[in-house]
Amino acid sequence: MNKRIHNLIPILAAAAATALVCPRANADLIDLTTDGSGNFNITAVPFDVTLNQFNAANKNNTGPAQTVHAWILRDSSAGAPAPAPGSGIPVLRMRLTAGQRVTVNFKNMLPAGANPEGASIHWHGIELDNDSDGVAVTQDSVLSGQCYTYRFIAPRPGLFWFHSHMLPGNTLFAGMYGIIIVTDCCESGLVSSNRLPAANSTFQLALSDIQWDDRAQTNSVNNPNFGNVGKYNSASITGTVGHATVIYPPGTFQTINKWIHDCGDNESGVGTSQPGGGALCKFASGPGNSVLVNGLTPEGNAAPLAPGGTPAPLTFPVVPGQSIRLQLFNEALTRSFDLFLVNPTNNQTIPLYRIGGQGGLLDKARLEGDDAGNPNGGNDFGWVSAYAAGHISISSGVRSDAATCIPGNVAPNTTLILMASNNVTQWPLQNQGYIRNLFPIAYFKVGAGAAPAGACVTNGYPIRMLGGCHAVENITNGAAINQFIPTNQTPAHPSSANSTISLTSDKSAPSIDNLNLSPANYPAGNQLDVNYGNGTAWQVAPLATDRYAHVGDVLLLTVANGTGNMGSLAHPYHLHGFSMQPIAMVDDNGTHEFGYNEFLDTIDVYSGQSYIFSVRLDDRPKLCDLSCGSGPNNGPVLQPCTDGGCGGALGRWLYHCHIASHGVLGMMGEIIVLASGQQPMGLGQPPDTITPGVDVLATAGTGSQTVADDFLWQNPGPITHVTVWGSWLADQVDPGATFELKFWTDVPACNPMPSRPGWQAWEQMFPPGTYTFSSFYQLPPGAEKFVDPSQGSCIPPGDSIIWKYDFNLPTDSTGFYPLPGSPINWISVTAYTATNSGLRFGWKTTPLQYGWNDDSSWSSTLWGPPWSELIFPACIQNPNIGASMNQAFQLYIPGTSNCVNMPILTNCAPAGGPVVSAQPPFLTATPTGAQVTITWAGGGTLQSAPTPLGPWSVVPDSSGTPYVTSPNADKRFYRVVLP
Numbered sequence: 001m002n003k004r005i006h007n008l009i010p011i012l013a014a015a016a017a018t019a020l021v022c023p024r025a026n027a028d029l030i031d032l033t034t035d036g037s038g039n040f041n042i043t044a045v046p047f048d049v050t051l052n053q054f055n056a057a058n059k060n061n062t063g064p065a066q067t068v069h070a071w072i073l074r075d076s077s078a079g080a081p082a083p084a085p086g087s088g089i090p091v092l093r094m095r096l097t098a099g100q101r102v103t104v105n106f107k108n109m110l111p112a113g114a115n116p117e118g119a120s121i122h123w124h125g126i127e128l129d130n131d132s133d134g135v136a137v138t139q140d141s142v143l144s145g146q147c148y149t150y151r152f153i154a155p156r157p158g159l160f161w162f163h164s165h166m167l168p169g170n171t172l173f174a175g176m177y178g179i180i181i182v183t184d185c186c187e188s189g190l191v192s193s194n195r196l197p198a199a200n201s202t203f204q205l206a207l208s209d210i211q212w213d214d215r216a217q218t219n220s221v222n223n224p225n226f227g228n229v230g231k232y233n234s235a236s237i238t239g240t241v242g243h244a245t246v247i248y249p250p251g252t253f254q255t256i257n258k259w260i261h262d263c264g265d266n267e268s269g270v271g272t273s274q275p276g277g278g279a280l281c282k283f284a285s286g287p288g289n290s291v292l293v294n295g296l297t298p299e300g301n302a303a304p305l306a307p308g309g310t311p312a313p314l315t316f317p318v319v320p321g322q323s324i325r326l327q328l329f330n331e332a333l334t335r336s337f338d339l340f341l342v343n344p345t346n347n348q349t350i351p352l353y354r355i356g357g358q359g360g361l362l363d364k365a366r367l368e369g370d371d372a373g374n375p376n377g378g379n380d381f382g383w384v385s386a387y388a389a390g391h392i393s394i395s396s397g398v399r400s401d402a403a404t405c406i407p408g409n410v411a412p413n414t415t416l417i418l419m420a421s422n423n424v425t426q427w428p429l430q431n432q433g434y435i436r437n438l439f440p441i442a443y444f445k446v447g448a449g450a451a452p453a454g455a456c457v458t459n460g461y462p463i464r465m466l467g468g469c470h471a472v473e474n475i476t477n478g479a480a481i482n483q484f485i486p487t488n489q490t491p492a493h494p495s496s497a498n499s500t501i502s503l504t505s506d507k508s509a510p511s512i513d514n515l516n517l518s519p520a521n522y523p524a525g526n527q528l529d530v531n532y533g534n535g536t537a538w539q540v541a542p543l544a545t546d547r548y549a550h551v552g553d554v555l556l557l558t559v560a561n562g563t564g565n566m567g568s569l570a571h572p573y574h575l576h577g578f579s580m581q582p583i584a585m586v587d588d589n590g591t592h593e594f595g596y597n598e599f600l601d602t603i604d605v606y607s608g609q610s611y612i613f614s615v616r617l618d619d620r621p622k623l624c625d626l627s628c629g630s631g632p633n634n635g636p637v638l639q640p641c642t643d644g645g646c647g648g649a650l651g652r653w654l655y656h657c658h659i660a661s662h663g664v665l666g667m668m669g670e671i672i673v674l675a676s677g678q679q680p681m682g683l684g685q686p687p688d689t690i691t692p693g694v695d696v697l698a699t700a701g702t703g704s705q706t707v708a709d710d711f712l713w714q715n716p717g718p719i720t721h722v723t724v725w726g727s728w729l730a731d732q733v734d735p736g737a738t739f740e741l742k743f744w745t746d747v748p749a750c751n752p753m754p755s756r757p758g759w760q761a762w763e764q765m766f767p768p769g770t771y772t773f774s775s776f777y778q779l780p781p782g783a784e785k786f787v788d789p790s791q792g793s794c795i796p797p798g799d800s801i802i803w804k805y806d807f808n809l810p811t812d813s814t815g816f817y818p819l820p821g822s823p824i825n826w827i828s829v830t831a832y833t834a835t836n837s838g839l840r841f842g843w844k845t846t847p848l849q850y851g852w853n854d855d856s857s858w859s860s861t862l863w864g865p866p867w868s869e870l871i872f873p874a875c876i877q878n879p880n881i882g883a884s885m886n887q888a889f890q891l892y893i894p895g896t897s898n899c900v901n902m903p904i905l906t907n908c909a910p911a912g913g914p915v916v917s918a919q920p921p922f923l924t925a926t927p928t929g930a931q932v933t934i935t936w937a938g939g940g941t942l943q944s945a946p947t948p949l950g951p952w953s954v955v956p957d958s959s960g961t962p963y964v965t966s967p968n969a970d971k972r973f974y975r976v977v978l979p
């Protein structure tokens with residue numbers, strides 16, 4: 001017997017404490033309406049819901065019903081029913097077919113003050129085109145009142161889900177999530193032929209958790225934050241906390257977003273705790289204390305198992321012998337679930353067989369989990385899974401498709417329970433004094449009557465074969481394996497070509513490759529920062545954890561969990577945009593190969609494990625996203641985009657630990673997919689917003705008219721776009737300024753002369769209207785020094801606003817192409833202001849660690865020479881005094897797409913790939929006197945076992961059909977295994 005359920009009965013007794021919340025009928029998910037053309041409308045709104053309070057005494061959710069100020073996603077299509085007030089978070093369900101074009105109009109109607117980070121929709125697991133990925137490097141945040149239209153194709157069947165990906169994730173914790181089911185004709189054929197359970201035997205369960213401020217319940221104080229999502233223990237908050245220098249008085253409610261920011265600030269030294277390890281971080285990284293299933297607390301009602309008891313909200317009727325399918329979605333920020341179906345009357349676990357999930361249906365059903373007594377069980381990799389055979393384990397972000405049959409001998413009126421274990425061995429985060437370690441998820445009440453038609457799925461059930469569908473593709477066999485692109489390119493821009501992505505803990509903060517992603521290292525904005533709808537999102541600097549590759553590449557990727565000093569934490573690794581095919585898992589006991597093909601986007605990596613994946617960077621059509629209107633308040637700034645038949649795979653794709661706080665604190669990177677032949681260039685030198693940087697006078701008619709910096713350029717041209725960051729003295733901006741950009745050759749250093757620009761290779765004037773500019777960052781007044789190198793001094797009063805200037809360069813023959821000779825070039829900037837205006841432009845410096853090669857140079861002339869190197873002068877009064885200056889700029893070059901598109905991955909026969917055409921053997925047992933004759937069509941090897949779970953062994957005296965045996969008193973089960 002499974003030791004995990006020994007304490008089941010006492011738990012059920014505890015659940016008898018009553019509280020009454022009216023459930024939504026049947027705990028239904030809410031189907032999104034669509035117009036038949038794949039158009040959907042989703043709006044984020046605040047919405048009060050009723051949930052049962054956490055009962056601290058019993059560690060369950062049978063406390064009194066409370067009103068929770070949640071945020072939800074609602075169906076805003078014309079005619080769609082309004083979400084019903086009352087119990088539970090309404091969870092949306094989107095149904096798609098593989099290859100379908102989807103348009104989703106998203107609107108953020110959350111209150112602006114409570115939602116400073118805005119929102120987006122990330123379509124978790126869908127291999128869509130890059131600008132629809134819904135993250136802070138592919139789009140600007142959709143701020144309160146704004147809207148945004150996603151356009152993409154869902155190419156692969158499977159179970160997916162959606163949520164806002166504007167970090168750090170309070171929107172998800174507050175209730176903004178939904179599920180996506182993508183089906184194809186393979187699956188629909190299997191369902192219609194009763195090879196897989198029908199729709200009314202298929203149950204989708206969207207698992208999540210939540211926590212809210214319920215202090216009014218315990219101290220009767222009129223708490224204005226009562227019911228807000230994101231509870232914390234105010235008694236533990238001491239010292240300076242909050243983003244930047246904001247101090248929150250003890251007892252002030254803050255969202256989970258705030259706590260995660262606080263952890264980031266701790267890391268950069270603003271707070272008082274150790275990096276990422278302070279008490280504050282624990283609020284952001286722990287699971288909520290109330291588990292939600294389809295938006296409801298599953299044990300929120302009176303004794304579901306007691307005779308005459310009120311049915312619990314998540315009770316589904318079944319009958320003995322019924323084939324059922326559970327589609328399980330983990331949409332929690334942090335929490336993992338170890339799920340198993342149990343009959344509480346005899347403590348027997350009814351095994352669940354995994355038939356698919358993230359990447360669609362498997363070729364064969366699998367019994368997973370460890371069980372030494374089960375030779376055909378899920379332990380076929382020979383490694384410790386930390387959950388028992390017949391269980392389904394889903395960590396944050398993971399989905400699983402499972403099936404089983406209700407045993408025929410279950411007594412009517414028995415209620416089977418889908419239980420969850422916290423499994424604190426691998427997931428110690430969950431053991432934080434919240435809900436107990438074993439709790440119910442859903443109930444299956446067994447009634448009387450005949451089971452509907454439907455085959456019972458068992459281990460090895462040949463799913464795809466039964467539908468004559470394509471087998472799951474193996475993308476490794478025969479493929480040329482590519483490597484990540486080494487990026488010794490400069491301007492210095494970080495990345496790694498290492499094919500092993502190490503999940504690590506740098507100074508106890510979650511990290512990748514032990515690289516620190518704190519704000520101090522990413523002054524131009526990093527993955528910790530939300531963005532503000534102004535176009536900065538897609539200018540965020542690449543991370544040191546990034547990898548570059550070309551579209552169409554097949555990569556072998558190793559993801560290793562090396563977070564030993566964080567305890568034995570498992571980290572659910574999530575790659576955006578591409579599915580990973582697991583090949584092997586390596587641990588201390590050796591290499592364990594996956595014996596089957598599957599595609600995953602999220603997988604739980606335990607401490608000490610390394611997973612080896614194949615990832616093929618398939619291209620796909622480009623469908624540009626849209627702002628829903630013109631004008632600044634109608635939508636965020638969009639990046640330039642053109643619809644096309646290919647190129648959708650190009651761009652920046654995040655990978656990260658799906659435990660929200662781990663990702664936000666640094667366990668995050670990107671795979672940046674370049675066009676064929678394109679080399680990484682990226683953002684070389686971002687503006688220094690932290691130290692902060694200084695501005696070097698670069699204005700015609702002043703003592704310093706030209707400022708130049710060098711860069712390395714080894715790509716085909718031309719340079720298509722230049723971004724320059726700078727400020728205006730006293731923040732007095734000249735909107736009518738003309739800018740002059742020049743490119744120069746390089747004169748290497750030769751003592752005593754420093755390196756400097758050589759001859760002028762290209763020049764263009766940019767009058768007003770031919771460039772764009774926007775406010776990029778603001779510091780306190782006068783925080784930035786404004787340096788006039790001709791005087792060697794700073795000009796008061798300095799400035800506070802960093803402006804970003806963007807210039808499009810010609811792409812025809814008049815553009816700037818690589819020069820013969822040295823790949824080192826210089827770029828110079830001069831601003832021409834209105835005559836006698838006295839306004840002065842300065843070119844911002846980049847942080848020291850970004851500065852490439854030689855110091856930047858300045859000149860008193862408009863034509864260049866004589867050049868002098870730039871060193872931070874004493875007047876800047878910061879630690880950079882005496883260091884070499886480099887300026888803040890970014891260059892862009894084009895690439896090409898090879899236009900090899902990802903196929904629409906329907907699994908239907910016959911076109912497009914190998915087809916599994918063999919029909920499964922169907923055994924017929926015919927009694928003849930004292931003998932039984934077993935017959936089947938075709939070949940294969942007959943096996944028998946005492947139970948359907950095995951152990952299976954080859955029937956020694958069988959040489960094929962028919963097989964005649966003389967049964968004795970024992971039950972025997974037979975099956976045929978095909979070669």
Ligand SMILES: [Cu+2]
Binds near residue numbers: 510571658667
């Ligand atoms: Cu993690």
